[in-house]
Amino acid sequence: MTAEMKTEKARAAAWFRTLRDEIVACFEALEQSHSEGPFSSETAGQFEVSETTRSSADGSDAGGGLMSVMRGGRVFEKVGVNISEVYGTLGERAQNAMAARKGLPGMKEDPRFWASGISLVAHMRNPHVPAVHMNTRMFWTPHAWWFGGGSDLNPCLEYKEDTAHFHATQKTQLDPHGSEFYPRLKDWADEYFYIPHRNRARGVGGIFMDDQNSGDWEADFALTQDIGRAFLPAFAPLVEKRRVQTFGEAEKDAQLIHRGLYAEYNLVYDRGTKFGLETGHDANAVLMSLPPLAKWV
Template sequence: MTGIFEANGIELDMMDDQKTRAATWFESLRDQICGAFEHLEETHSGPHADWPAGHFERTAWKREGNGDEAGTDSGGGEMSIMRGRVFEKVGVNISQVYGRFDAPFNQQIPGAAEDPRFWAAGISLVAHMHSPFVPAVHMNTRMIVTTQSWFGGGADLTPAFPDHKDTADFHGALKAACDDHDASYYPRYQKWCDEYFYLPHRQETRGVGGIFYDQLASDDWEDDFAFTRDVGRAFLDIYPKIVDRHMNKSWTDEDRDRLMIKRGRYAEFNLLYDRGTKFGLQTGGNIEAILMSLPPVAKWP
């Protein structure tokens, strides 16, 4: 969507350059994460070690529309899905889409009430593991443009068996990324994460948290973009280490049963409360990519 409108008073040429840089980064981060996860599959020596190592399969998708200057829905993305011997199901998806928000949904999006046209690009990742001792994880970062422009995203950990070192290391990596930009980010975004990933009907958080941020639009776009990149890099550094720490451990049927019940909670949140799921459905995204976050198998007691 080149040259349709400006956001936050930024000149059109500059805005187009920012969009290109953001979308290019999300694709690069996708490639790095997929490489790190495939390496874990290849080096695994624990349960299911006799299974073949998993590798990502990529599927491109396009939105309906011709992408003309009137704002017709268009764009698309690419799903990267792996089912292996460590990762029972992991998706690392990227997208770059644009079009118009339908009423009344446009009233809920900053800057879209004045003009329903939008552009959005991002990366979204969810991993569900065979081992009950390797925590499930979610990470996404995105850039959205209406008549305003902002970044959002975060990462959070959902273990069936919480481990203090895993939690401390995961939060520590994200805190370091935050502190490099603004000392107020981590306490604010950590609290936001706990409040967001909460199941009111269960009166419990989904997992052990992380960070969540949205509508990040300071007077310094470069720093906002740098922070978003650092969140991705922090995730890329710490999560494979947590996986490697536990992936070769044996487990029992009782351990696996506990994981299945935890996955049920995960599914409840994503179907009932997750804003990303609602955003994807409202903007005509790929259904399989949107519901990629759901676990392959779950259980309710």
């Protein structure tokens, strides 16, 4: 590993931490500012922060991260904002999965890796406020590096204007990198966040990319940063607008059923869930995406 790549890895990990701090501060501010509407008289939520660790087969240091979770707030029923920096040697199952990935040759011959990223999932108290997911990450092996990530909106009660705002904000952030990026990443999200056994998408889409290695690390890092920067302006205004709306049992029931759909996707199809569990990362951190309550019919 070159000294240059050490610097690049450190820059990526530091950026994910910076983005995490900005999001945590924004979400706690949304809790504090919720002064009218459902749940506004309750105690504002705050994040509980704990360190996470990754176990290696030989007991050596394999990295870890921070798990930040808020439960039972005025606005957020459960939200996790995790960052990680893990490294070591991939096991056989993870090697096989990575070896088949575009742009990741040589994993069987030299299975060393390093990965860092941020992962966020928010489940909201008011069913009018959409659930949301966001992650960005960098993955390195001795043979290649790549970036990935995106964000997608998951309303149980869709408002067309909210969907339009979420997508328009992401497009605005990505267009400076080239007009081709937003439509390509939107289509990729539509394909990735699809639940085959239900024959439907899990939400209203967003943007997603994986295995991003153009050969220009700076350009790919800048793109990844702007995917992260798009998140709060795309999502926070929707929270502020919808958190004051009243709702009844029918809306809450729709939310719980939609959460069941979300749980199915994350447990059956999500790459990040599979990678985290197969590489020995803290199971609570990996599965923080699951909703606190869900329903199946």
